[in-house]
Amino acid sequence: MNNLDRSLTGRENLLFHAEYFGIRKRVREQRAEELLTRFQLVDRADEKPTAYSGGMAQRLKVARALMHDPAILFLDEPTTGLDPQARRAMWDLLAELNSKGQTIFLTTHYMEEADHLCRRIAIMDHGKLLEAGTPAQLKANVPGGYLIELQIQNKDGEAATLATALQTMAGVAEVKTQNDRIRLYANKVEGLLANAMRVASEQNVMVTDAHVSEPSLENLFLHLTGRSLRD
Amino acid sequence: MNGTMMALLHRDMRVARRELKYFIMRVGLQPLLFTFIFGYVMPRQGIVARGYGNLLLPGILALSMTLSGMQAVALPLVVEFGWTKEIEDRLLAPISIKGVALEKILVGIIQAVIAGLFVLPLAWLMMRSGLDLQAGNVALLISVALLTSWLFAALGMVVGTLVAPQQIGLIFNVLIGPMIFFGCAYYPWEALKVIPWFQKFVLINPLVYASEGFRAALTPQSPHMPLWLILGGLIGFCGLFTYVGLSKFERRALE
Numbered sequence: 001m002n003n004l005d006r007s008l009t010g011r012e013n014l015l016f017h018a019e020y021f022g023i024r025k026r027v028r029e030q031r032a033e034e035l036l037t038r039f040q041l042v043d044r045a046d047e048k049p050t051a052y053s054g055g056m057a058q059r060l061k062v063a064r065a066l067m068h069d070p071a072i073l074f075l076d077e078p079t080t081g082l083d084p085q086a087r088r089a090m091w092d093l094l095a096e097l098n099s100k101g102q103t104i105f106l107t108t109h110y111m112e113e114a115d116h117l118c119r120r121i122a123i124m125d126h127g128k129l130l131e132a133g134t135p136a137q138l139k140a141n142v143p144g145g146y147l148i149e150l151q152i153q154n155k156d157g158e159a160a161t162l163a164t165a166l167q168t169m170a171g172v173a174e175v176k177t178q179n180d181r182i183r184l185y186a187n188k189v190e191g192l193l194a195n196a197m198r199v200a201s202e203q204n205v206m207v208t209d210a211h212v213s214e215p216s217l218e219n220l221f222l223h224l225t226g227r228s229l230r231d
Numbered sequence: 232m233n234g235t236m237m238a239l240l241h242r243d244m245r246v247a248r249r250e251l252k253y254f255i256m257r258v259g260l261q262p263l264l265f266t267f268i269f270g271y272v273m274p275r276q277g278i279v280a281r282g283y284g285n286l287l288l289p290g291i292l293a294l295s296m297t298l299s300g301m302q303a304v305a306l307p308l309v310v311e312f313g314w315t316k317e318i319e320d321r322l323l324a325p326i327s328i329k330g331v332a333l334e335k336i337l338v339g340i341i342q343a344v345i346a347g348l349f350v351l352p353l354a355w356l357m358m359r360s361g362l363d364l365q366a367g368n369v370a371l372l373i374s375v376a377l378l379t380s381w382l383f384a385a386l387g388m389v390v391g392t393l394v395a396p397q398q399i400g401l402i403f404n405v406l407i408g409p410m411i412f413f414g415c416a417y418y419p420w421e422a423l424k425v426i427p428w429f430q431k432f433v434l435i436n437p438l439v440y441a442s443e444g445f446r447a448a449l450t451p452q453s454p455h456m457p458l459w460l461i462l463g464g465l466i467g468f469c470g471l472f473t474y475v476g477l478s479k480f481e482r483r484a485l486e
Contacts, residue, residue: 003319007246007307013320016245019238020324 002057004049010060011036011045014067021068028067035063039093055086062093072103079113091117111217123221130224138220146186147219148196151209154180158205165199185223235326239334247303247342258299258346262291262354269417270358284358285453288351289445290416293379295350297414297438298407300343300383301390304335308391309399312483322484332388332480336473339384340377347376366449371458375444378465382437385469388476392483414438419446421454437472440464 005013011032018028036042039059049057058078065073078094079087094117098104108114114121115135122132131138139145152159163175163182171189175182186192193212200207213219247254269287273279311318321331355362366372394402413433415423420443423430433439443456444465455461 003315003317005242005317005320006315007249008242012245016238016242017320017323019241020235020326022234022238022325 002049002061004057004060004064006048006050009046009048010041010052013049013060013064017064018067023068031067031069035066039063053086055082055089058082058086058090059093062090066097066102072105073097075104075106077108078106079108079110087113111221115217121217123217123224125221125225131220135217138217142185142216142220142223145214145219146188146192147213147222148184148186148193149209149211149213150182150184150196150200150207152180152182152200153206153208158203162200162203162205165203166196169195169199183222185219233326233330235324236330236334236337239321239324239326239331240337243334243338244341247338254299254342254345255349257302258295258349259353261298262295262350263357265291266354266357270354270361274361281361282363284361285363285450286419286446287417288354288358288362288364289449290414290418290442291354292347292351292449293438293441293445294411294414294416296343296347296376296379297383297441299346300339300380301387301407303342304339304384304387305391305394305402306399308335308388308480309394309396312392313396318484328481328484329477331484332477335480336381336384336388336476339387340380343380343383344376347380363452364449365452368448368451372445372448375441375448375461375465378462378469379441379444382441382465382469382472385472385476386437388480389472392476392479410436410438415442419443419454420456434464437464437468440468 005016008016014032014035015028018031023031033042036045039062041056041060041063044052044056049060052060062073062075062078065075075094079090082090091113094104094106098117104117106114106117119134120132121135121138123130123138131141133141150162152162159177159180159182163177166172166182166184167175169186169192171187171192172184173187174185176185177183184196189195193210197207197210266284266287269279270284274281274283308318311321322328324331355364390402390406413436415433415436416438420430420433420439423433440456440461444461446453446455447458447461
């Protein structure tokens with residue numbers, strides 16, 4: 001659901017928005033044409049946005065925001081609900097705007113989006129700032145960098161015992177347990193997963209699922225909040 | 232009024248102009264049918280007196296302005312707040328929330344006035360044989376027309392901010408229906424003295440003051456509500472609905 005004006009055409013959405021901001025007629029008409037061309041909306045500019053695809057509506061929203069030449073462009077989850085192609089197109093558009101000097105403030109649930117687009121990232125949870133920095137700085141904050149997640153059959157406190165045993169493994173930086181799930185933050189060491197499985201089997205703990213992930217902002221978020229991302 | 236408000240008004244007029252034919256159907260059809268049956272057919276049948284047109288025309292005028300002013304504000308608001316949230320598009324404009332709300336009321340006033348200008352000659356043409364309009368007091372006519380338009384545009388804002396999209400049909404049954412029948416549009420308030428409790432009861436209905444206001448302005452020779460009560464009622468309800476409408480609008484906008 002977008003908040004575009006459904007009673008107006010795409011072009012009129014841009015023109016009236018600029019008119020609200022008191023931009024002169026000649027200037028706003030010229031700017032609207034430029035933006036419609038650059039955002040590939042010219043062919044459908046005289047249709048109402050109800051007929052637009054999600055990607056087109058999202059592009060028109062960004063174009064609308066640019067009509068009054070803002071010092072900072074605020075975008076709230078600009079790619080939510082877009083298919084991978086449309087998302088990629090939106091990323092290219094934002095990167096291009098940024099390279100031309102437009103400051104962009106972007107909120108997103110997609111860590112790879114933040115990683116790909118942003119120079120500075122702030123991670124927030126429940127309205128609190130948890131961490132801020134460049135993507136590289138943030139990723140370096142994940143202990144060990146690599147994350148192994150083990151799903152186990154936790155009958156009587158086996159998780160705690162296993163966690164203690166895993167802690168002693170070479171390369172392991174930190175072990176966190178949450179019910180029947182163990183998270184292992186470690187440096188990249190040959191055979192890390194195999195070793196972890198061996199330790200588990202020595203402890204007679206049944207591992208039902210295992211997952212290895214590379215250093216990422218997703219891992220950092222998980223590390224900071226103890227939860228995966230919510231939508 | 233600043234430039235942003237003018238721009239918002241420009242936007243609303245553009246949308247209204249595009250929907251002109253629907254506007255004319257919405258505003259014109261009912262009064263046309265009413266004046267035809269009650270002002271043309273029935274007087275010729277001898278069922279209603281020939282002078283009935285003098286009572287009917289001001290009522291029809293009040294009713295048309297009332298409904299178009301209300302709908303012009305309420306219907307878009309219900310959709311913009313309820314379904315599409317596109318009210319955000321207007322709230323992005325560099326103007327206070329109250330400014331956006333006042334502009335909506337202004338649009339309602341304009342549409343109500345246009346409806347009046349459209350219906351008055353139409354009704355006059357249909358019923359002209361028996362009509363005796365004595366609109367000497369132009370200032371009173373304009374005051375009543377503007378107050379009526381404002382009052383019902385503001386009521387439209389109250390309705391538009393209170394009602395969920397699913398209930399909009401219900402509003403026409405439970406609010407508009409009784410308002411029309413108890414609104415003295417088809418009968419004069421003066422003559423209700425034969426049912427004293429009813430005559431007092433209908434005073435809670437703002438349409439009564441509009442109908443009687445137009446009677447006082449267009450056919451002052453017939454008995455009508457005293458002027459102080461007409462203007463008091465119109466101004467009082469105007470103030471009330473504007474206050475309630477604006478504060479509800481502000482609350483919904485901040486949600």
